[in-house]
Amino acid sequence: MYYDNELKALRKSGRYRSREVVDNSVLDFASNDYLGLAHNLELHNATCKALSKLPLHSSKASLLVNGYHQIHKNFESALCEANGFEDAVIVGSGFNANIALIESLVRRGDTLFMDEKYHASGVLASNLNNLHVEFFSHNNMDELEDLLKHSVAKRKIVAVEGIYSMDGDIVHKDIFSIADRYDALLIVDEAHSSGVIGDKLMGAFDYYGVDIKQNYIKMGTLGKAYGSFGAFILASEHIVEYLINRAKPIIYATSLSLYDTLLAHNALIYMLKNVEFLKGEIEQRKEIIFKELGIKTEALIVPIVIDDNKKVIEIRDELKRQGFAVGGIRQPTVDKAIIRVIARLGNSCEQLRELCINLAKIKI
Numbered sequence: 363m364y365y366d367n368e369l370k371a372l373r374k375s376g377r378y379r380s381r382e383v384v385d386n387s388v389l390d391f392a393s394n395d396y397l398g399l400a401h402n403l404e405l406h407n408a409t410c411k412a413l414s415k416l417p418l419h420s421s422k423a424s425l426l427v428n429g430y431h432q433i434h435k436n437f438e439s440a441l442c443e444a445n446g447f448e449d450a451v452i453v454g455s456g457f458n459a460n461i462a463l464i465e466s467l468v469r470r471g472d473t474l475f476m477d478e479k480y481h482a483s484g485v486l487a488s489n490l491n492n493l494h495v496e497f498f499s500h501n502n503m504d505e506l507e508d509l510l511k512h513s514v515a516k517r518k519i520v521a522v523e524g525i526y527s528m529d530g531d532i533v534h535k536d537i538f539s540i541a542d543r544y545d546a547l548l549i550v551d552e553a554h555s556s557g558v559i560g561d562k563l564m565g566a567f568d569y570y571g572v573d574i575k576q577n578y579i580k581m582g583t584l585g586k587a588y589g590s591f592g593a594f595i596l597a598s599e600h601i602v603e604y605l606i607n608r609a610k611p612i613i614y615a616t617s618l619s620l621y622d623t624l625l626a627h628n629a630l631i632y633m634l635k636n637v638e639f640l641k642g643e644i645e646q647r648k649e650i651i652f653k654e655l656g657i658k659t660e661a662l663i664v665p666i667v668i669d670d671n672k673k674v675i676e677i678r679d680e681l682k683r684q685g686f687a688v689g690g691i692r693q694p695t696v697d698k699a700i701i702r703v704i705a706r707l708g709n710s711c712e713q714l715r716e717l718c719i720n721l722a723k724i725k726i
Contacts, residue, residue, distance in 0.1 A: 376671025398708025399589030557587025
């Protein structure tokens, strides 16, 4: 067959992947449903009840061709108010949001400065249209500043993540002042930080108390802490206007489903109403992780380096037999194979503690 040799090589290296239907009989410590909202029936029922009163249930078209509904507009307005940005646009996924931002913002004569651990969607986008890209060492602000200082680019665009999806570390606070100093557009991918950190749980901008400026762009996903699907881009009115006119994933794709949009809006309302309770629950889980595994984290992502593709799958499968689903992440997603635990609020603190104790025994 056409790709037998490639598949054999993947199996031999321990990098072969396959789809497995979710087993709901085991506790989920693998998914990015950080706040457990994907299981919140009140949000689901409220969304269905509201949609049932509408004359349609599908968005039907692109945002620019009869597919922009009041549900979309209401959610965009709520996101702007919660995050302090001027304007917003909703897109089909975080992957598409990164394609939209990078492929459209970086033009001839511009330079994109990207953290070496930026998400694969951004790296893919950086390979389009012969973009000029310079990668800097992970979270290394000195290296980034040196690159910006010596750049003669027409426009400078910096791309970082609020919380990095595999390491679980937070972007350095100096990123904002550095972007300002060199008049660079700053893209912050908040897929894993929105809903998890900050005084209002809105992410890295909120966490550092940053005053929003014209050169800041925030991308967030709805399929993680929001318990829905899709993504959003927050920016100045000028940037959003430009994206609507140039970004292919916005122009040529059907707009986000009405259910996913309204569900995410209800999730946002829930977060803001219950912020202190949610922050308390997050802190309890961070304390358990430190006590049982000796790992300090500001996020709900717990990476445990195994550095062996086959062993990481053995550990993952053993934990599944014990009733716990965790991620076994291998190359090329990470440099060294890891067990990735998500301390999601959908499971109790007692269940998390039991997982950590069992994991520590297996790893030893």
